[in-house]
Amino acid sequence: MKENLDQYIRKCADNDREAQLKVYQLFSPVLYGLCLKYMRNEDDAKDVFQEAFVIAFQKIGQYKFEGSFEGWIKRIFINKLLETLKKKKKGVLFLDVFETDIAAEEELELAPIEQEKLLEYIQELPDQYRMVFNLYVFEKMKHKEIAKLLDISEGTSKSNLNRAKSILKKKILIVLNCKTA
Incomplete structure (x- = not known):
């Protein structure tokens, strides 16, 4: 091959x-x-x-x-x-809200959910969160690499990843609660 x-x-x-x-x-x-x-x-x-x-x-x-x-x-x-x-976005992609180091990243525990639904949720993330999430989770890049690639600080990369995970977690929990209700 x-x-x-x-x-x-x-x-x-x-x-x-x-x-x-x-x-x-x-x-x-x-x-x-x-x-x-x-x-x-x-x-x-x-x-x-x-x-x-x-x-x-x-x-x-x-x-x-x-x-x-x-x-x-x-x-x-x-x-x-x-x-x-x-x-x-005309170059305005990231909010440097957290310049300090973020505490240990919260793991996104994914319960069984359809891949199409998860992809839909990822697509709905704000651009800045979606980019960092994809680079970190799917491309296995480190925050230092992401920061350099996107011209942001490592702290911003970490906070954007955490925010993306938080948004996804809330959406997944809503779906799971609807299924169990």
Whole structure:
């Protein structure tokens, strides 16, 4: 599989349409899911998805075959998603309310809930909370990395994550209480 992928990548750099289709088919489910996590609705997710794939195919010749290709292409998508969100908010994304260190982060204990419902709740989060939540939870980034990427303080990253978790927890508890009532 790795050898085939490497061949497809090399062919994509030469604008081979069949190879591009193969790469698209291999990675589109994961990358579209990533877009859905960051954007508020499917239309915006589809727009960014398409734009990011165009960028990825334009830059595919820059891939050095070091590290995973999935990680490389995900980075392009994340950068495009963040750029799009920043443009929508005209650069005003974060409130530096808490500059001090946040106490140990509260764990979000997820009871059984449908994935679609959880994705819907994540999409409803304010942009600043959603971005930090996604980068921390799904991309496994540390607060220091998130702070640097988003040009915010580590304290702001931590507080935005805690606020996102709090909002999600409340929504999940409401659903669970309705089911048990």
